[in-house]
Amino acid sequence: MKFLPQDQLEAFLSHLAESAIVVAPQRDQDGVLFFQPWEAGAEVEFEQLLTRQSPKDYVFRQTETYLKFGYEMKGKAAAEEEEVGKKSKEGELAAAEEAPPEGEEPAHEVLQVEAVEDAPEQVIFGLRPCDARGYYQMDQVFGGYGGFYYDPYYMAKREATTLVALTCAQPWSTCFCTAVYGSPSGTDGVDLLLTGIEGGFTAEAVTERGEMLLGFGGFTEVGDGQADAAQTVKDEAFTAIDPPFEIEGVPQGLRDNFEDPAWHDLHMRCISCGTCTYVCPNCYCFNITDEMVEKSGERVRTWDNCFNPGYTLETSGHNPREQKFARFRNRFSHKFSYYPEKYDSLLCSGCGRCIRYCPTKIDLREVIRTLGQPHPDQAAPAEDGEAAGVHAQTGEDL
Amino acid sequence: MAQATDITTGTTASWDGEGRVKVVGILCNWCSYAGADGAGTARLRQPFDFRIVRVPCTGRIDPLHILKAFEKGADGVLVSGCHPGDCHYAEGNYYARRKLELLERMLPQLGFEAERFKYTWVSASEAQRWQQVVTEFIKGVEKLGPREGRAL
Amino acid sequence: MSPANGNYEAVEQRIRELARAALEEGRVDYFIGWTTGYNESEVIPGFVRSADKVDDLVWNPLAAYNLTTFLKRKMPDPPQAKIGVAVKGCDSRTLVSLLQENLVDRERLYVVGVPCEGIVNRRAVSKVFANEVVKIEVAGDQINVTNQDGETKQLAREDYLLDHCRSCNYPNPRYFDDLAGEAVPEPEDQTPMWREIEEFEALPEKEKDRLMAEAFEKCIRCYACINACPVCYCWDNCVCRSRQPKLVGQKVNAQENLMFQMVHMFHVAGRCPSCGNCDRACPVEIPLYLLHRKMNKELKEMLDFEPGIDLEQKPVFQTFDVNDPFGQH
Numbered sequence: 001m002k003f004l005p006q007d008q009l010e011a012f013l014s015h016l017a018e019s020a021i022v023v024a025p026q027r028d029q030d031g032v033l034f035f036q037p038w039e040a041g042a043e044v045e046f047e048q049l050l051t052r053q054s055p056k057d058y059v060f061r062q063t064e065t066y067l068k069f070g071y072e073m074k075g076k077a078a079a080e081e082e083e084v085g086k087k088s089k090e091g092e093l094a095a096a097e098e099a100p101p102e103g104e105e106p107a108h109e110v111l112q113v114e115a116v117e118d119a120p121e122q123v124i125f126g127l128r129p130c131d132a133r134g135y136y137q138m139d140q141v142f143g144g145y146g147g148f149y150y151d152p153y154y155m156a157k158r159e160a161t162t163l164v165a166l167t168c169a170q171p172w173s174t175c176f177c178t179a180v181y182g183s184p185s186g187t188d189g190v191d192l193l194l195t196g197i198e199g200g201f202t203a204e205a206v207t208e209r210g211e212m213l214l215g216f217g218g219f220t221e222v223g224d225g226q227a228d229a230a231q232t233v234k235d236e237a238f239t240a241i242d243p244p245f246e247i248e249g250v251p252q253g254l255r256d257n258f259e260d261p262a263w264h265d266l267h268m269r270c271i272s273c274g275t276c277t278y279v280c281p282n283c284y285c286f287n288i289t290d291e292m293v294e295k296s297g298e299r300v301r302t303w304d305n306c307f308n309p310g311y312t313l314e315t316s317g318h319n320p321r322e323q324k325f326a327r328f329r330n331r332f333s334h335k336f337s338y339y340p341e342k343y344d345s346l347l348c349s350g351c352g353r354c355i356r357y358c359p360t361k362i363d364l365r366e367v368i369r370t371l372g373q374p375h376p377d378q379a380a381p382a383e384d385g386e387a388a389g390v391h392a393q394t395g396e397d398l
Numbered sequence: 399m400a401q402a403t404d405i406t407t408g409t410t411a412s413w414d415g416e417g418r419v420k421v422v423g424i425l426c427n428w429c430s431y432a433g434a435d436g437a438g439t440a441r442l443r444q445p446f447d448f449r450i451v452r453v454p455c456t457g458r459i460d461p462l463h464i465l466k467a468f469e470k471g472a473d474g475v476l477v478s479g480c481h482p483g484d485c486h487y488a489e490g491n492y493y494a495r496r497k498l499e500l501l502e503r504m505l506p507q508l509g510f511e512a513e514r515f516k517y518t519w520v521s522a523s524e525a526q527r528w529q530q531v532v533t534e535f536i537k538g539v540e541k542l543g544p545r546e547g548r549a550l
Numbered sequence: 551m552s553p554a555n556g557n558y559e560a561v562e563q564r565i566r567e568l569a570r571a572a573l574e575e576g577r578v579d580y581f582i583g584w585t586t587g588y589n590e591s592e593v594i595p596g597f598v599r600s601a602d603k604v605d606d607l608v609w610n611p612l613a614a615y616n617l618t619t620f621l622k623r624k625m626p627d628p629p630q631a632k633i634g635v636a637v638k639g640c641d642s643r644t645l646v647s648l649l650q651e652n653l654v655d656r657e658r659l660y661v662v663g664v665p666c667e668g669i670v671n672r673r674a675v676s677k678v679f680a681n682e683v684v685k686i687e688v689a690g691d692q693i694n695v696t697n698q699d700g701e702t703k704q705l706a707r708e709d710y711l712l713d714h715c716r717s718c719n720y721p722n723p724r725y726f727d728d729l730a731g732e733a734v735p736e737p738e739d740q741t742p743m744w745r746e747i748e749e750f751e752a753l754p755e756k757e758k759d760r761l762m763a764e765a766f767e768k769c770i771r772c773y774a775c776i777n778a779c780p781v782c783y784c785w786d787n788c789v790c791r792s793r794q795p796k797l798v799g800q801k802v803n804a805q806e807n808l809m810f811q812m813v814h815m816f817h818v819a820g821r822c823p824s825c826g827n828c829d830r831a832c833p834v835e836i837p838l839y840l841l842h843r844k845m846n847k848e849l850k851e852m853l854d855f856e857p858g859i860d861l862e863q864k865p866v867f868q869t870f871d872v873n874d875p876f877g878q879h
Contacts, residue, residue, distance in 0.1 A: 029764065031677055032835050047680040052834055053770065062770065063802045170698065172682040173589050264627055268580075268597040271619065273774035275833045289793075289800045293470075302800045305772075309786030322786070325627060359778050359831035360615065361587040361594045461816045462789075462797055469809050482877065492870035495877035496853070500819060503848040507751070507841070508808070509759025517877065549763035550808045 001222050001230075005200040008218030013125065014040055015216050020121040020162070023058050025051045035124065046126055046196070049172055050351060054131045054281030055124050059157045060138060062278075062303045065116045066153065066288075070296030072112050075105035116298075119156035125164045129186035129193075130177050132165045133349035134281025136189030140343045141284050148342075153301070162209050167195040169233055171241050174352030176365055179245055182350050184237035195230040202230040244365040247346070250372035254337040257371045258329070266367055267328035269360040274305035276331065276354035276362070282347045285311070306330045332367050419473040419539050423450045423532070424459055428486035430478035432522035434532070442529040445536045448476075455479065456517075457490025461501040464515065469550055474539035476532065477517040484521060491519070509549055513538035557731065558688075561664060562609035564730035565636055568662050572634045573601040578660050581634035582617045583607035590685040591672065591695075595620065609636075609730075611688045614669045614712065616641045616827040618780040621654045632658045636730070638666040640714065642723035643823035643858025644780040649725065650865055651821070653783055663726025665734040668707075668715035673835065675710050678703050713839065714826050717743040724859060742856065744847045747840050762808060768834045769807035775838055776814050778831035781821040789813055815841055820849060820866040823858040852876060 004012060016022050022038040025045050033048050035055040139158060144150030168175070168184035177183060187193055192210035194201040202222060205211040257263075277283040287304035291297050304311055307328075312321045321327050339347035348364070355363050425431040431452050437444060453459060456479030464475045477498060485491045498517040505515050516535050520528045569581040585596025585606045593612040598604050617635050619625070626633060637645055642663060648654045675695055676683040685696040693705040708716075719740040722733045750758065776782045776790075790798040790813040798810045814828070822842050829839035849855050853874070855866050 028768065030835050030837075032768075034768075034834075049681070063800075170681060173684060173698070265597070265599070268627065269595045269620070271625075271774070271777040271831075273777040273831070274772040275774045275831075278770045278772045279833055287800065291799050291801055298801075300801055302802060308773075308791070310791055319786075323627075324624070355588055357833040359774050359833075361592050363588055462813060465809060465812050466797060469805060482872065489870065492872060492874070493867070495874060496867055496870060497816075499852055499874075499876045500845070500848060501816075503852070504815075504845060506755060507758065507844050508812075509755050509757075509762050511755050549759045549766065549804055550812070 001227055002203045002214050002219040003200055003222045003226055004194065004203055004219055008200070009044075010040075011218050012216055013038060013044070015218070016123045016125065016213070020123045022123050022125055023055060024125040025127075035127070038125070044126060046166060049168055049170065049175075050128060050353060050356075052353075052357065053279050054134055054351065054353065055127050056131075056134055056138070056281055056284075058122060058124060059135060059161055060142075060154055060284060060286075060303075061118075061157075061301075064153060064301040065118070066299040066301060067116055068114045068296075068298050069290075070112050071109040073107060074110045075107040117156075119160045121160045122157075123162045123164060126166045126194075127163060128168055128351065129165050129184060129188070129190065130175075130182055130349040130351035131281045132163045132189040133177075133182055133186060134189075134351075135161075135163065137282050137339075137343070137345055137347055137349065138284050139189070140345070145343055162191045162213065163189060164192045164194060164210075164213070165190040166201075167193065167230075167234055168237050169196055171237055172352060172356075174355045175241050175350060176244050176352060177350030178238060178241045179243035179247055179365075180346050180348050180350040181247070183234075184241065185234040195233050197226060197229040197233060202226055245369045245372060247372075249374075250368060251337045251340045253372045253374055254333050256374060258333070260371055262370050263325050263329050266362075266370060267325040270307075270324060270328050270362055271359060272307045272324045272327060273359065274303075274307050276358055277305035277307070278303060279353040279357050281349055281351055281353075282335070306334065332364065332371070336368060336372065419447050419536070419544055420471060421448045421474040421476060421536055421539055422467045422472045423448055423476045423478065424456075424463065424467075425450055425452055425477075426456050426479035426486075426491075427452055427454050429480035429484065429522050430520040430528070433478075433520040433524050433528040436522065436525035437528045440525050442525060444529055444532055447536060447540075448532060455485065455487050455490035456494035456498075457485075457487065459494060459498070461497050464501060465550060468510070468514075468545070468548075471545075473542070473544050474514045474535065476515075476535050478520045478528075478531070479517075481519040481521055484519075511542050513542055514545070558610050561731040562607070565609055565662060565664065566604045566607050568728050568730060569598060569607060569634060569636075570601045570604045572660050573598065573604065577632065578634035579628075579631040581607075581636075581660075582620055583636045583662075584609065584613040584615065584617075590687075591676065591683045607636075609664060611668060611670045611707075612672060612686060613638070614672065614826075614830055616644060616778075616780050616825045618642075618645045618648065619778055619827060621645070621648065621659070622780060622783045622785070623653060624785045630658070632660070634660040634662065636662045636664050637723050637726065638664050638669075639718065639720045639722055639724070640666075640823055640825040641780075642725050643720065644821075644825055646725050646858040646861050647781050647821040647823070647865070648783075649861055650863065651868075661723075661726045661728075663723030663729040665722050665729065665731055666715075666718075667721060667734055668711045668718065670707070671710050671712045673830070675705065678705065712826060713746045714824055714843070717745065720859070725861060742847070742850055744843065747843050747847065750840060751844070763804045765836050766807040766811065767804040769802070769804075769811070769836055770834060771802050771807060771810060772833060774831040774833060775811075775828035775836075778827045779814065779818060779822075780825070780827060781818050782814060784817070811838065811841070815845060818842070819845055820855070821857055822846070823856070 013022055023035050024038040025033050026036045026042055027033055027045055033045055033051045035051055142151035142154035171184055187206045191207045192213050193204045193206060203214060205214055285304045286301050288301050290299050313319045335347040355361060425434060459477060467475050479491045482491055502515055506512060518531055520531060565583055572578045573581060580597050580599045583596050584593050586608055587594040595615050595617055596606055598606060618641050670693060675686055678695055679697040682698040683695055684698050687694045688707060691707045693707050693710055694702055696702045719737055721736060790810045799806045824839060824842040824846055826839045832838060853866055
């Protein structure tokens with residue numbers, strides 16, 4: 001463990017910025033806190049606990065261009081051909097029918113594809129352990145965990161990214177990381193963990209990459225009592241969070257309560273937007289489209305979310321999750337039930353952004369408390385189609 | 399370099415390169431498109447930096463079509479239809495008038511200069527008027543030049 | 551806006567009584583009012599299905615949410631539910647807009663009007679502390695804000711009202727079945743004021759362009775604004791998500807985001823009384839409200855029209871007047 005005096009912070013950031021893009025929480029023109037690329041002299045804000053969005057965008061981009069494509073004319077007098085084509089359609093046809101002179105290829109279009117490489121060396125500085133845990137969980141999805149798909153686009157950026165996390169000194173009332181196996185000083189995914197104490201930060205390397213950062217000359221050895229002070233900050237933060245639910249049994253509870261009528265109560269104030277998923281450090285759903293004008297364009301991956309009507313829309317026109325409550329149920333079930341069945345953790349790191357920034361403040365904790373455990377007053381499972389029958393009408397126009 | 403007669407001065411001015419500005423015209427089939435056609439038939443000089451989209455009626459035009467044209471790189475959009483009262487479908491341009499007027503008033507709020515959008519009425523027999531309208535409009539856009547680094 | 555009478559408790563009691571009666575008599579399946587969120591600084595939409603739960607409902611100057619959003623097509627669950635809803639002055643105007651177009655079934659609706667004396671701008675208030683605000687309390691002309699350390703700051707209510715409350719001309723609901731409490735005095739001169747947009751209007755075009763780009767660069771296209779909007783009702787069939795025709799691209803950048811917002815703006819033109827629900831729903835604080843205010847200002851000048859005032863009036867873009875005072879050229 002080392003110590004970084006407060007007055008060395010800027011020097012440390014500048015040191016990091018020499019070899020990488022430094023991304024740190026900064027306020028925008030409206031006073032909203034976001035992770036933004038840092039430039040020397042910019043004010044970094046560590047006092048406010050959470051940024052509006054998690055920094056996942058820097059690794060799992062909201063708009064990621066995979067490749068650019070277009071067509072080029074090749075072969076016999078391509079330029080002339082184009083000229084004829086412009087004049088009239090018949091002209092083009094006539095030109096195409098002409099036999100090409102020997103040894104020359106007939107005019108044809110060739111697909112041109114250009115890969116886009118976008119994985120700069122970067123340091124995400126001052127993110128919270130819950131944000132870092134988000135990467136840890138996305139790493140499982142995109143990193144080939146358990147023999148599943150390995151995503152080169154995500155992983156290239158992830159491997160070029162160093163995470164310098166900051167212990168949360170004062171959790172908010174919406175924080176619940178301790179309920180989901182996390183901690184305000186958790187180290188999942190973190191390379192270097194800073195803890196704010198009087199006069200500066202203690203720094204603990206978690207990985208080799210973090211160890212390398214400690215080579216910066218501004219660090220001093222931890223002084224008397226500094227390690228203890230850091231431990232006190234961590235302990236106090238940990239105990240400040242009262243776990244709102246017991247996680248054991250939640251994955252199975254959600255499975256069991258799939259048809260529970262309580263879903264119909266809880267989803268009522270959901271407006272089916274995607275805010276919760278886009279501020280979340282864990283949500284990783286995406287969509288791939290070709291954005292093109294005529295024949296050239298880009299293949300892009302953009303964030304998608306389970307509240308989007310197109311998310312489950314099938315080519316036939318059928319949408320298995322046409323109703324809002326089903327989309328709502330999917331979000332929570334995915335995080336706490338389907339994901340844990342496939343991977344080795346939960347898809348929630350307890351930052352509470354989805355509660356705080358939801359337009360109607362839907363409380364994930366309340367949903368899990370209500371439906372994550374076998375329901376005490378749960379009636380016998382509804383007769384086939386009974387409960388479902390009523391709501392199956394929701395899809396109809398009013 | 400394209401050449402065209404500047405009708406206001408009577409001189410042959412050079413339009414500074416095709417595509418220096420891109421102007422989209424959205425014209426109704428029954429009046430303004432026929433008017434523009436008439437101007438062509440009468441060999442009235444018109445600027446070339448102009449791409450016409452023919453629609454059945456100005457009532458068909460959604461303000462979003464115009465914004466989409468701007469988004470895709472148009473430097474100006476000119477909408478023209480039948481004179482109020484002369485609509486082929488009796489009342490389409492009355493509806494259009496309200497929508498287009500609101501758009502015209504909103505565009506400056508989005509950072510567009512007023513000269514980049516105009517809606518007007520040109521009948522099938524007004525070839526002369528068409529020439530004047532389109533030339534003046536494009537000169538206004540030319541003066542502002544291409545839209546660069548724009549929000550929309 | 552006049553200083554508050556602080557008559558919130560009496561109105562709150564009345565809302566509860568009316569909701570209880572409606573639920574007990576079976577006139578509604580559920581009642582939508584406001585309730586307290588995860589802490590005492592948040593007031594959120596509350597759904598009450600049984601009479602013994604009506605005491606969850608609250609009324610205070612944090613009750614910003616426009617509940618008519620939940621009457622939109624495809625929102626009610628079950629779809630044929632009879633719904634009771636509480637509306638403030640501005641909320642009732644969106645309800646009138648919906649009723650004008652027959653988008654809600656009046657037969658299945660029970661409307662409790664709530665006279666409103668102005669809603670606190672929670673977003674602005676919560677910024678007075680760097681850490682978490684846990685309680686916001688309005689006492690007379692003063693707002694007491696408490697943070698998680700227990701520190702309290704006192705703010706002048708006048709400075710922290712929502713913009714549209716400061717210039718509100720219709721604090722009493724325009725349409726309701728029962729009014730909870732006494733109507734509050736309305737300003738005698740109901741000429742709209744536009745002071746919040748005048749500064750922006752005066753900027754040169756280049757500057758507006760820059761500010762727009764800056765604001766919409768932030769947009770994350772979560773669609774909270776359109777889904778929170780009570781009069782934006784296309785639900786799953788919004789053209790901004792359509793591929794064919796493709797009006798708005800999938801890429802998230804300032805240009806596409808602004809184009810998307812224009813889809814919203816022109817769709818609600820003439821029906822949006824600028825209740826500000828979109829603005830408050832935005833997780834990244836894009837001042838959408840100002841765009842809609844500007845639109846309403848232009849409509850007022852063009853057609854002397856204010857949305858959601860008269861139930862019998864046709865929405866302005868679904869009708870015309872041959873003598874419209876513009877577009878003669």
